[in-house]
Amino acid sequence: MDKRSRSFYVLACFFALFLVFLYGPTITIAILSFQGPQGGLTFPMRGVSLHWFHDLFEQQAVGDIWGSFSRSLLLGLMVMATTVVVSVMGGLAFRKRFPGSGVIFYLIVTSLVIPSILISLGVGLIFSQSGLPVHWATSGFGSQLTWTLPFGLLIMFAVFNRFDKSYEEAARDQGATSWQTIRHVILPIIAPMLLGVALFGFTLSYDEFARTLLTAGSYNTLPLEIYGMTTNVTTPVIFALGTLTTGFSFLIIGLFLAVVVTLNRRRSRLGSDAGQGLV
Amino acid sequence: MTDQTPSLPHAASARAPRTDSGFSLSRLPDAVTGWLLSLPLALVLLFFLVLPIAMIVVVSFWGATEFSIYPAFQFDNYEFLLTSPVTYQVFFNTIKYAVITWAITLVLGFTIAHFLAFHVRTQTWQIVLFLLCTIPFWTSNIIRMISWIPFLGRNGIANSTLISMGVIDEPLEWLLFSDFSVILAFVHLYTLFMVVPIFNTMMRIDKSLIEAAYDNGASGFQTLTNVIIPLAKPGIMIGSIFVVTLVMGDFITVRFMSGSQKANVGRLISNDVALLQYPSAAATAVILLITVLLVISILLRFVDIRKEL
Numbered sequence: 238m239d240k241r242s243r244s245f246y247v248l249a250c251f252f253a254l255f256l257v258f259l260y261g262p263t264i265t266i267a268i269l270s271f272q273g274p275q276g277g278l279t280f281p282m283r284g285v286s287l288h289w290f291h292d293l294f295e296q297q298a299v300g301d302i303w304g305s306f307s308r309s310l311l312l313g314l315m316v317m318a319t320t321v322v323v324s325v326m327g328g329l330a331f332r333k334r335f336p337g338s339g340v341i342f343y344l345i346v347t348s349l350v351i352p353s354i355l356i357s358l359g360v361g362l363i364f365s366q367s368g369l370p371v372h373w374a375t376s377g378f379g380s381q382l383t384w385t386l387p388f389g390l391l392i393m394f395a396v397f398n399r400f401d402k403s404y405e406e407a408a409r410d411q412g413a414t415s416w417q418t419i420r421h422v423i424l425p426i427i428a429p430m431l432l433g434v435a436l437f438g439f440t441l442s443y444d445e446f447a448r449t450l451l452t453a454g455s456y457n458t459l460p461l462e463i464y465g466m467t468t469n470v471t472t473p474v475i476f477a478l479g480t481l482t483t484g485f486s487f488l489i490i491g492l493f494l495a496v497v498v499t500l501n502r503r504r505s506r507l508g509s510d511a512g513q514g515l516v
Numbered sequence: 517m518t519d520q521t522p523s524l525p526h527a528a529s530a531r532a533p534r535t536d537s538g539f540s541l542s543r544l545p546d547a548v549t550g551w552l553l554s555l556p557l558a559l560v561l562l563f564f565l566v567l568p569i570a571m572i573v574v575v576s577f578w579g580a581t582e583f584s585i586y587p588a589f590q591f592d593n594y595e596f597l598l599t600s601p602v603t604y605q606v607f608f609n610t611i612k613y614a615v616i617t618w619a620i621t622l623v624l625g626f627t628i629a630h631f632l633a634f635h636v637r638t639q640t641w642q643i644v645l646f647l648l649c650t651i652p653f654w655t656s657n658i659i660r661m662i663s664w665i666p667f668l669g670r671n672g673i674a675n676s677t678l679i680s681m682g683v684i685d686e687p688l689e690w691l692l693f694s695d696f697s698v699i700l701a702f703v704h705l706y707t708l709f710m711v712v713p714i715f716n717t718m719m720r721i722d723k724s725l726i727e728a729a730y731d732n733g734a735s736g737f738q739t740l741t742n743v744i745i746p747l748a749k750p751g752i753m754i755g756s757i758f759v760v761t762l763v764m765g766d767f768i769t770v771r772f773m774s775g776s777q778k779a780n781v782g783r784l785i786s787n788d789v790a791l792l793q794y795p796s797a798a799a800t801a802v803i804l805l806i807t808v809l810l811v812i813s814i815l816l817r818f819v820d821i822r823k824e825l
Contacts, residue, residue, distance in 0.1 A: 279672050441654075
């Protein structure tokens with residue numbers, strides 16, 4: 238291996254600074270959330286305590302955080318499941334062109350680039366004008382899908398564009414029906430990518446703000462609750478909440494990554510039966 | 517995600533008609549299969565994308581009293597919007613944010629992607645460093661905005677560091693609640709949307725092309741401008757579409773990071789909504805949508821996205 242050029246070290250420093258820029262603020266509020274009871278929103282730290290985390294568990298102090306957390310969690314799981322199923326179906330459909338596929342494709346792109354507040358406003362208007370109550374599990378759920386589905390579909394398009402069709406042909410040649418081919422050949426091959434879609438579905442929903450703003454109704458999701466707090470809470474309790482929910486996000490991401498790594502290990506260990514004399 | 521080795525030439529697809537047995541999707545015509553499989557997707561898009569846009573267009577012609585809105589067909593909302601100097605100022609501001617953020621994220625994103633794609637040698641490290649860049653994307657934007665306060669505030673880290681270093685005598689006021697903090701937050705939130713597509717296209721560049729350029733005597737800079745940038749253009753365009761549309765449609769970052777002192781189109785809409793002036797909000801939304809679609813159609817001229825997936 239030849240020697241690193243000077244530009245490598247310059248760029249490496251640049252990259253390191255970028256990571257500091259990316260993570261610095263989050264780490265700062267994580268530290269500040271351990272402020273002592275007399276501390277404020279900035280340094281210096283006036284002692285170290287769990288005071289503000291403790292505050293989060295007192296219902297009256299800061300609104301309905303735990304209610305909104307459980308709603309966000311449930312909504313995230315709903316959006317995640319729907320995103321995975323609909324994206325896989327859409328990905329399978331788009332492997333061949335069919336009449337109307339172009340229109341749907343451009344709608345997906347539109348869904349991705351349309352300002353979120355338009356979805357929020359439009360869905361809110363439809364529900365209110367037709368007399369339906371806006372609710373996080375109906376209007377909120379649908380609005381979030383317009384954000385998570387494009388990501389899921391883009392991943393599926395990328396996956397299927399790189400999918401080696403000869404596996405399918407092989408299955409078909411051995412007499413598998415389409416459903417059997419999907420169930421026993423395609424799905425196992427794309428499984429790690431499906432976890433990626435699931436991760437996108439869950440986290441994008443869990444953190445979604447703009448598309449839920451006018452569509453969640455009277456029960457807030459967690460991001461809406463936090464947004465409400467920014468206007469009237471001036472203590473580090475908001476940092477404590479931020480730290481907890483970021484920690485929760487990291488936990489979810491870590492969980493997904495761990496599953497992917499395990500799956501890949503298992504697959505490289507058990508995946509190939511070459512040389513084992515199996516027919 | 518590098519390309520797999522291309523599969524064998526598809527002799528199979530040119531072969532005689534398949535002989536499937538039992539019920540299967542493939543016995544249906546391709547078009548019907550496609551429709552059935554994309555039906556849930558189409559329904560979601562219809563009810564939560566197409567109809568809402570249609571509704572906004574319809575309501576933009578309605579009238580409003582202080583408490584309610586009523587169906588009508590009048591151009592009052594547009595007339596008011598298009599004759600008000602505030603509108604033009606706010607649109608100018610929106611485009612200013614978009615252009616500045618785009619330029620900064622492009623330079624940052626390109627440099628980061630270039631480092632990851634061409635300077636990091638093992639794939640494991642590439643994946644690890646790439647993941648480090650993408651993880652913040654999966655956390656809350658609002659929390660990430662809030663986390664700038666202890667940095668930029670009057671008594672924040674930036675000011676106290678600068679004062680203790682003797683660079684300034686009194687706290688800088690423009691660090692927080694200003695254009696500066698708004699753009700800083702945009703860059704912080706959205707650089708990733710540049711890094712990912714550019715990195716993706718760079719990973720597909722055949723390394724031998726770069727060696728060929730060097731062998732023919734090109735300098736590092738010439739290789740960059742004549743080989744890498746043209747080949748990475750699709751990624752650059754996709755990243756640009758993301759960043760520009762996200763910034764143009766934003767309302768929360770501007771509200772939060774400017775302490776409600778600056779305005780963009782998104783805030784204009786959300787303020788109208790807060791005052792229950794839905795028709796006026798809808799008219800502004802229509803104009804915003806047209807602007808965004810115009811910008812995208814220009815950017816799409818440089819790239820065929822269906823080909824890039």
